[in-house]
Amino acid sequence: MSSKKPLLICVVGPTAIGKTALSIEIAKAFQTEIISADSRQFYKEMKIGTAVPSSEELATVPHHFIQSKSIYENFNVGDFEKEALQKLDTLFKKHPVVVMVGGSGLYIDAVVNGLDSFPEVSSEVREQLNKELLSNGIASLQKELEQIDPVYFKKADMQNPHRVIRALEIFRSSGKPYTSFLKNKPSYRPFETQFIGLTADRELIYNRINKRVDTMVTSGLIEEAESLKTHKSLNALQTVGYRELFQFFDGEITEKESIEEIKKNTRRFAKRQGTWFRRNKEIRWFDCTTRASDIITVIKNAL
Numbered sequence: 001m002s003s004k005k006p007l008l009i010c011v012v013g014p015t016a017i018g019k020t021a022l023s024i025e026i027a028k029a030f031q032t033e034i035i036s037a038d039s040r041q042f043y044k045e046m047k048i049g050t051a052v053p054s055s056e057e058l059a060t061v062p063h064h065f066i067q068s069k070s071i072y073e074n075f076n077v078g079d080f081e082k083e084a085l086q087k088l089d090t091l092f093k094k095h096p097v098v099v100m101v102g103g104s105g106l107y108i109d110a111v112v113n114g115l116d117s118f119p120e121v122s123s124e125v126r127e128q129l130n131k132e133l134l135s136n137g138i139a140s141l142q143k144e145l146e147q148i149d150p151v152y153f154k155k156a157d158m159q160n161p162h163r164v165i166r167a168l169e170i171f172r173s174s175g176k177p178y179t180s181f182l183k184n185k186p187s188y189r190p191f192e193t194q195f196i197g198l199t200a201d202r203e204l205i206y207n208r209i210n211k212r213v214d215t216m217v218t219s220g221l222i223e224e225a226e227s228l229k230t231h232k233s234l235n236a237l238q239t240v241g242y243r244e245l246f247q248f249f250d251g252e253i254t255e256k257e258s259i260e261e262i263k264k265n266t267r268r269f270a271k272r273q274g275t276w277f278r279r280n281k282e283i284r285w286f287d288c289t290t291r292a293s294d295i296i297t298v299i300k301n302a303l
Helices: 019-029 055-060 077-091 105-113 123-136 138-148 150-155 161-174 202-219 221-231 243-249 255-278 292-302
Strands: 007-012 034-036 097-101 192-199 283-287
Touching: 007 019, 007 105, 019 034, 019 055, 019 097, 019 192, 019 292, 034 077, 077 097, 077 105, 105 255, 123 138, 123 161, 138 150, 138 161, 192 292, 202 221, 202 255, 221 243, 243 255, 283 292
Parallel strands: 007 097, 007 192, 034 097, 192 283
Antiparallel strands: none
Protein backbone atom coordinates (compact mmCIF):
# COMPACT_ATOMS: atom_id res chain seq x y z
CA MET A 1 0.00 0.00 0.00
CA SER A 2 1.29 3.45 -0.92
CA SER A 3 2.35 5.49 2.11
CA LYS A 4 1.60 8.74 0.23
CA LYS A 5 -2.16 8.25 0.16
CA PRO A 6 -4.26 8.69 3.29
CA LEU A 7 -6.15 5.66 4.61
CA LEU A 8 -9.88 5.09 5.04
CA ILE A 9 -10.64 2.22 7.43
CA CYS A 10 -14.14 0.84 6.80
CA VAL A 11 -15.73 -1.12 9.64
CA VAL A 12 -18.58 -3.22 8.27
CA GLY A 13 -20.90 -6.09 9.20
CA PRO A 14 -24.52 -6.84 10.05
CA THR A 15 -26.62 -4.83 12.48
CA ALA A 16 -26.16 -5.25 16.26
CA ILE A 17 -22.74 -6.94 15.93
CA GLY A 18 -20.61 -4.27 17.64
CA LYS A 19 -19.37 -2.03 14.81
CA THR A 20 -19.87 1.21 16.76
CA ALA A 21 -17.74 0.13 19.73
CA LEU A 22 -14.94 -1.18 17.47
CA SER A 23 -14.91 1.92 15.26
CA ILE A 24 -14.53 4.15 18.32
CA GLU A 25 -11.57 2.10 19.58
CA ILE A 26 -9.91 2.26 16.14
CA ALA A 27 -10.52 6.02 15.91
CA LYS A 28 -9.02 6.53 19.37
CA ALA A 29 -5.96 4.45 18.44
CA PHE A 30 -5.34 6.58 15.34
CA GLN A 31 -6.48 9.85 17.01
CA THR A 32 -8.96 10.47 14.23
CA GLU A 33 -12.66 10.96 13.44
CA ILE A 34 -15.57 8.78 12.28
CA ILE A 35 -17.91 9.04 9.31
CA SER A 36 -21.16 7.13 9.75
CA ALA A 37 -22.34 5.28 6.65
CA ASP A 38 -25.54 4.03 8.26
CA SER A 39 -28.32 5.45 6.09
CA ARG A 40 -30.86 5.10 8.91
CA GLN A 41 -28.82 7.14 11.40
CA PHE A 42 -28.65 10.29 9.24
CA TYR A 43 -32.04 11.51 10.45
CA LYS A 44 -32.42 13.50 13.66
CA GLU A 45 -36.12 12.54 14.09
CA MET A 46 -35.24 8.82 14.19
CA LYS A 47 -33.07 8.18 17.22
CA ILE A 48 -34.31 5.14 19.11
CA GLY A 49 -35.30 2.94 16.15
CA THR A 50 -31.96 3.40 14.36
CA ALA A 51 -29.72 2.60 17.36
CA VAL A 52 -27.60 5.73 17.04
CA PRO A 53 -24.46 5.77 19.21
CA SER A 54 -25.06 6.95 22.78
CA SER A 55 -24.22 10.52 23.78
CA GLU A 56 -21.24 9.09 25.72
CA GLU A 57 -19.97 7.33 22.58
CA LEU A 58 -20.48 10.41 20.44
CA ALA A 59 -18.53 12.48 22.98
CA THR A 60 -15.55 10.10 22.87
CA VAL A 61 -14.68 10.64 19.20
CA PRO A 62 -15.96 13.23 16.67
CA HIS A 63 -18.68 11.67 14.47
CA HIS A 64 -20.06 12.93 11.15
CA PHE A 65 -23.42 12.16 9.45
CA ILE A 66 -25.11 11.12 12.69
CA GLN A 67 -28.56 12.76 12.93
CA SER A 68 -27.34 15.52 10.63
CA LYS A 69 -30.34 15.43 8.26
CA SER A 70 -34.11 15.70 8.56
CA ILE A 71 -36.63 13.15 7.31
CA TYR A 72 -38.17 16.05 5.34
CA GLU A 73 -35.00 16.44 3.24
CA ASN A 74 -34.38 14.41 0.11
CA PHE A 75 -31.04 12.78 0.87
CA ASN A 76 -30.03 9.77 -1.23
CA VAL A 77 -26.92 7.67 -1.75
CA GLY A 78 -25.65 10.05 -4.45
CA ASP A 79 -25.92 12.99 -2.06
CA PHE A 80 -24.09 10.98 0.60
CA GLU A 81 -21.29 10.06 -1.80
CA LYS A 82 -20.74 13.72 -2.67
CA GLU A 83 -20.91 15.04 0.90
CA ALA A 84 -18.84 12.20 2.38
CA LEU A 85 -16.05 12.72 -0.17
CA GLN A 86 -16.03 16.44 0.64
CA LYS A 87 -15.85 15.64 4.36
CA LEU A 88 -13.02 13.13 3.77
CA ASP A 89 -11.10 15.74 1.81
CA THR A 90 -11.31 18.04 4.85
CA LEU A 91 -10.52 15.33 7.41
CA PHE A 92 -7.51 13.98 5.50
CA LYS A 93 -5.92 17.43 5.77
CA LYS A 94 -5.84 16.87 9.55
CA HIS A 95 -5.57 13.08 9.84
CA PRO A 96 -3.68 10.49 7.76
CA VAL A 97 -6.33 7.94 8.77
CA VAL A 98 -10.14 8.28 8.95
CA VAL A 99 -12.67 5.65 10.02
CA MET A 100 -15.97 4.98 8.24
CA VAL A 101 -18.50 2.66 9.87
CA GLY A 102 -21.91 1.32 8.92
CA GLY A 103 -24.06 -1.52 7.70
CA SER A 104 -25.36 0.22 4.56
CA GLY A 105 -23.24 -1.55 1.95
CA LEU A 106 -24.43 0.57 -0.97
CA TYR A 107 -23.45 3.80 0.82
CA ILE A 108 -19.98 2.47 1.67
CA ASP A 109 -19.48 1.23 -1.89
CA ALA A 110 -20.49 4.66 -3.21
CA VAL A 111 -17.74 6.38 -1.21
CA VAL A 112 -15.05 3.77 -1.89
CA ASN A 113 -15.79 2.89 -5.54
CA GLY A 114 -18.22 5.50 -6.88
CA LEU A 115 -21.83 5.21 -7.92
CA ASP A 116 -23.19 3.72 -11.08
CA SER A 117 -24.53 6.10 -13.72
CA PHE A 118 -28.29 5.89 -14.34
CA PRO A 119 -30.51 7.59 -16.92
CA GLU A 120 -32.69 10.56 -16.03
CA VAL A 121 -36.17 9.71 -14.78
CA SER A 122 -39.12 12.02 -15.39
CA SER A 123 -41.29 13.09 -12.47
CA GLU A 124 -44.32 11.68 -14.36
CA VAL A 125 -42.88 8.15 -14.32
CA ARG A 126 -42.13 8.41 -10.60
CA GLU A 127 -45.57 9.84 -9.79
CA GLN A 128 -47.28 7.07 -11.76
CA LEU A 129 -45.38 4.38 -9.85
CA ASN A 130 -46.24 6.00 -6.52
CA LYS A 131 -49.93 6.06 -7.56
CA GLU A 132 -49.74 2.35 -8.43
CA LEU A 133 -48.15 1.65 -5.06
CA LEU A 134 -50.98 3.44 -3.26
CA SER A 135 -53.81 1.88 -5.27
CA ASN A 136 -52.52 -1.67 -5.85
CA GLY A 137 -49.96 -2.21 -3.07
CA ILE A 138 -46.34 -3.28 -3.38
CA ALA A 139 -47.03 -6.88 -4.51
CA SER A 140 -47.93 -5.98 -8.11
CA LEU A 141 -44.81 -3.81 -8.42
CA GLN A 142 -42.67 -6.62 -7.01
CA LYS A 143 -44.16 -9.02 -9.58
CA GLU A 144 -43.37 -6.63 -12.45
CA LEU A 145 -39.79 -6.19 -11.23
CA GLU A 146 -39.29 -9.94 -10.89
CA GLN A 147 -40.26 -10.38 -14.54
CA ILE A 148 -38.11 -7.59 -16.00
CA ASP A 149 -35.07 -7.80 -13.69
CA PRO A 150 -34.90 -11.14 -11.80
CA VAL A 151 -31.24 -10.51 -10.82
CA TYR A 152 -32.05 -7.32 -8.92
CA PHE A 153 -35.26 -8.86 -7.56
CA LYS A 154 -33.22 -11.55 -5.79
CA LYS A 155 -30.52 -9.16 -4.57
CA ALA A 156 -32.38 -6.11 -3.23
CA ASP A 157 -34.78 -5.52 -0.35
CA MET A 158 -38.14 -6.11 -2.03
CA GLN A 159 -40.04 -4.97 1.08
CA ASN A 160 -38.62 -1.48 0.62
CA PRO A 161 -40.97 0.37 -1.78
CA HIS A 162 -38.28 2.99 -2.48
CA ARG A 163 -35.94 0.30 -3.87
CA VAL A 164 -38.70 -1.33 -5.95
CA ILE A 165 -39.90 1.97 -7.42
CA ARG A 166 -36.33 3.08 -8.18
CA ALA A 167 -35.65 -0.06 -10.22
CA LEU A 168 -38.97 0.16 -12.06
CA GLU A 169 -38.62 3.86 -12.90
CA ILE A 170 -35.21 3.17 -14.47
CA PHE A 171 -36.72 0.38 -16.58
CA ARG A 172 -39.79 2.38 -17.65
CA SER A 173 -37.61 5.37 -18.57
CA SER A 174 -34.95 3.47 -20.52
CA GLY A 175 -36.44 0.11 -21.48
CA LYS A 176 -33.41 -1.54 -19.86
CA PRO A 177 -33.25 -3.37 -16.51
CA TYR A 178 -31.72 -1.62 -13.50
CA THR A 179 -28.86 -4.13 -13.30
CA SER A 180 -27.75 -3.31 -16.85
CA PHE A 181 -26.54 0.08 -15.58
CA LEU A 182 -24.36 -1.38 -12.85
CA LYS A 183 -20.73 -0.86 -13.75
CA ASN A 184 -17.70 -2.92 -12.77
CA LYS A 185 -14.95 -0.30 -12.93
CA PRO A 186 -14.48 1.66 -9.68
CA SER A 187 -13.95 5.42 -9.72
CA TYR A 188 -10.56 6.89 -8.79
CA ARG A 189 -10.21 7.84 -5.15
CA PRO A 190 -7.28 9.81 -3.63
CA PHE A 191 -7.11 7.45 -0.64
CA GLU A 192 -6.43 3.80 0.16
CA THR A 193 -9.07 1.65 1.84
CA GLN A 194 -8.86 -1.12 4.42
CA PHE A 195 -12.00 -3.13 5.18
CA ILE A 196 -12.53 -4.64 8.64
CA GLY A 197 -15.56 -6.90 8.98
CA LEU A 198 -17.20 -8.28 12.11
CA THR A 199 -18.91 -11.65 11.99
CA ALA A 200 -20.63 -14.05 14.38
CA ASP A 201 -22.71 -17.22 14.41
CA ARG A 202 -26.20 -16.55 13.11
CA GLU A 203 -27.76 -17.54 16.42
CA LEU A 204 -25.65 -14.99 18.31
CA ILE A 205 -26.52 -12.19 15.85
CA TYR A 206 -30.22 -13.07 16.06
CA ASN A 207 -30.12 -13.07 19.88
CA ARG A 208 -28.43 -9.66 19.87
CA ILE A 209 -31.05 -8.32 17.46
CA ASN A 210 -33.93 -9.59 19.61
CA LYS A 211 -32.42 -8.03 22.75
CA ARG A 212 -31.75 -4.74 20.96
CA VAL A 213 -35.37 -4.49 19.78
CA ASP A 214 -36.62 -5.17 23.33
CA THR A 215 -34.31 -2.42 24.61
CA MET A 216 -35.58 -0.02 21.94
CA VAL A 217 -39.18 -0.67 22.97
CA THR A 218 -38.43 -0.01 26.66
CA SER A 219 -36.51 3.13 25.62
CA GLY A 220 -39.58 4.58 23.88
CA LEU A 221 -39.56 3.29 20.30
CA ILE A 222 -43.36 3.03 20.14
CA GLU A 223 -43.77 6.63 21.30
CA GLU A 224 -41.12 7.81 18.83
CA ALA A 225 -42.85 6.03 15.93
CA GLU A 226 -46.23 7.40 17.03
CA SER A 227 -44.86 10.96 16.87
CA LEU A 228 -43.82 10.31 13.25
CA LYS A 229 -46.87 8.39 11.99
CA THR A 230 -48.34 11.36 10.09
CA HIS A 231 -45.18 11.36 7.95
CA LYS A 232 -45.08 7.59 7.34
CA SER A 233 -45.08 8.03 3.54
CA LEU A 234 -41.64 9.71 3.60
CA ASN A 235 -38.78 7.61 2.20
CA ALA A 236 -36.74 7.88 5.40
CA LEU A 237 -39.53 6.15 7.35
CA GLN A 238 -39.90 3.22 4.92
CA THR A 239 -37.65 1.19 7.16
CA VAL A 240 -37.62 -1.63 9.69
CA GLY A 241 -38.68 -0.59 13.17
CA TYR A 242 -41.10 2.07 11.98
CA ARG A 243 -42.99 0.38 9.14
CA GLU A 244 -44.22 -2.39 11.45
CA LEU A 245 -45.39 0.04 14.14
CA PHE A 246 -47.30 2.09 11.55
CA GLN A 247 -49.16 -1.15 10.74
CA PHE A 248 -50.00 -1.47 14.45
CA PHE A 249 -51.23 2.15 14.62
CA ASP A 250 -53.40 1.49 11.55
CA GLY A 251 -55.00 -1.49 13.32
CA GLU A 252 -53.60 -4.07 10.88
CA ILE A 253 -51.67 -6.00 13.56
CA THR A 254 -51.38 -5.99 17.37
CA GLU A 255 -48.58 -4.27 19.29
CA LYS A 256 -47.05 -7.63 20.18
CA GLU A 257 -47.18 -8.75 16.54
CA SER A 258 -45.53 -5.50 15.40
CA ILE A 259 -42.60 -6.05 17.79
CA GLU A 260 -42.18 -9.64 16.59
CA GLU A 261 -42.29 -8.36 12.99
CA ILE A 262 -39.54 -5.84 13.78
CA LYS A 263 -37.36 -8.63 15.15
CA LYS A 264 -38.07 -10.89 12.16
CA ASN A 265 -37.47 -8.15 9.58
CA THR A 266 -34.29 -6.99 11.33
CA ARG A 267 -32.98 -10.58 11.21
CA ARG A 268 -33.77 -10.68 7.49
CA PHE A 269 -32.02 -7.33 7.07
CA ALA A 270 -28.91 -8.69 8.85
CA LYS A 271 -28.92 -11.69 6.52
CA ARG A 272 -29.00 -9.41 3.46
CA GLN A 273 -26.18 -7.32 4.92
CA GLY A 274 -24.09 -10.47 5.30
CA THR A 275 -24.77 -11.46 1.69
CA TRP A 276 -23.78 -7.98 0.45
CA PHE A 277 -20.52 -7.80 2.39
CA ARG A 278 -19.42 -11.36 1.58
CA ARG A 279 -19.13 -10.29 -2.07
CA ASN A 280 -16.27 -7.99 -1.09
CA LYS A 281 -13.09 -10.08 -1.12
CA GLU A 282 -11.06 -7.21 0.40
CA ILE A 283 -12.75 -7.46 3.80
CA ARG A 284 -10.59 -8.86 6.59
CA TRP A 285 -13.05 -10.70 8.83
CA PHE A 286 -12.89 -10.99 12.63
CA ASP A 287 -15.18 -12.73 15.08
CA CYS A 288 -17.17 -10.10 17.00
CA THR A 289 -15.59 -11.29 20.27
CA THR A 290 -12.05 -10.43 19.05
CA ARG A 291 -10.42 -7.76 21.21
CA ALA A 292 -10.27 -4.34 19.56
CA SER A 293 -6.56 -4.08 20.44
CA ASP A 294 -5.84 -7.26 18.41
CA ILE A 295 -7.72 -5.89 15.38
CA ILE A 296 -5.87 -2.57 15.67
CA THR A 297 -2.55 -4.45 15.70
CA VAL A 298 -3.53 -6.21 12.45
CA ILE A 299 -4.41 -2.85 10.85
CA LYS A 300 -1.11 -1.29 11.92
CA ASN A 301 0.87 -4.28 10.66
CA ALA A 302 -0.84 -3.94 7.26
CA LEU A 303 0.47 -0.38 7.08
